[in-house]
Amino acid sequence: MTPATRTRSPRGQGDELREEILDAAEQLLIETQSEEAVSIRAVADRVGVTPPSIYRHFADKATLMFSVCDRQFHRLDVELRRRLAIGDDPVEVVQACGLAYVQFGLDHPEAYRIMFMGHSDLTPDQYRDEVLSDHGAFAGLIEAIDVVSAAGRLKPEIDVHTAALVLWESVHGLVSLRIAKPNFPWPPLADHVATHCGLVAAAMFEPV
Amino acid sequence: MTPATRTRSPRGQGDELREEILDAAEQLLIETQSEEAVSIRAVADRVGVTPPSIYRHFADKATLMFSVCDRQFHRLDVELRRRLAIGDDPVEVVQACGLAYVQFGLDHPEAYRIMFMGHSDLTPDQYRDEVLSDHGAFAGLIEAIDVVSAAGRLKPEIDVHTAALVLWESVHGLVSLRIAKPNFPWPPLADHVATHCGLVAAAMFEPV
């Protein structure tokens, strides 16, 4: 939308521009694959607005960036919960979640970088590390393992929290390395995830 | 060393300054915990020299940064090979290597970030992703698994390369998340690594 066609929002509806800003920033992030390329100016340009008007909707750049990622991660959350609901073999559910998680990371590498590979001290307060354990994708993971546990398929010597942690770390390792080192000779994605998750699952879940 | 006390290197010995630059950059990286804080100017200041003189020794900033990291990773390589040489129970050796790797990452978080968590397209040619598979820490890891395999302790359905990949990804996940999310409620380090590696090892190694 160009400056000419943009109409200024009436009083109560500043949220419209807010959404457009989020859309533009997300688009730029996807196009450029670079957090640094998504400057306040670039976003403003894309929306068809001047830079200062961004500040009416976001406190600062970090808040904007995290809001963009937050929105994307909500979509991951939805994806994961869809897979949880299938509820076939719980171990297969975990595998399916692992694949969805990896796929999400590779589809949104910059968002994934910002959320899980960036500097913690640049994170706005509402996205502090501590919050991770209670909300979002990690909470979904705990639920998934809970289901496995309830079905009596978690090895008795392993508690749910530990299992969730190991799974998260392990899958995060896979996806973050594939993001950071795209030219490394990786196996084909599906094989890679299946082997990786299969191995880890074998260590903590009981076979049927 | 201040500009006043620095004496200019005689003809053949430009390497002296080169080392000082590497030292200063490494120091700054450790002190500031921030790659961005290590600017060419900051390094030059620390050494007691003007910015342009850095360029007599390093092609550009990226090359300087990777040279710093390279030096640090050689030390990790040494550490890992020391543990390989112990050669007790090969599974224990792998665990010891895992711990050393994690410890290294936490001790040199910025170097670890640059080498394994940064943008691949900012990497100078001599550190391309492809090279990783043949050299350095990953090669050491393959050797460690080779020893396990030679001792007949690798599960028959798992090949050495796959095992190395899963282990690397998995341990990288642990260390990179602890670097990126220092305020997450992590378990104590030693427990964390032992549990994590124990689980993964259980999946791919035969018990005694």
Next chain:
DNA sequence: TGTACATCAGTGAACGCGCGTTCACTGATGTAC
């Protein structure tokens, strides 16, 4: 032994850049009387 010279490590000054953010403002909108 003395002098002219080539070498080259390091300098000083500047280049052009794009960034996040602030500030006083404008002017269309909706409201109160």
Next chain:
DNA sequence: TGTACATCAGTGAACGCGCGTTCACTGATGTAC
């Protein structure tokens, strides 16, 4: 119904910043004759 007014979304211009890098140079060192 008409007018004066308050609101507040968005503007224009500028702030100060530090960055990587380039360029023509200086001047101490070692060498050749």
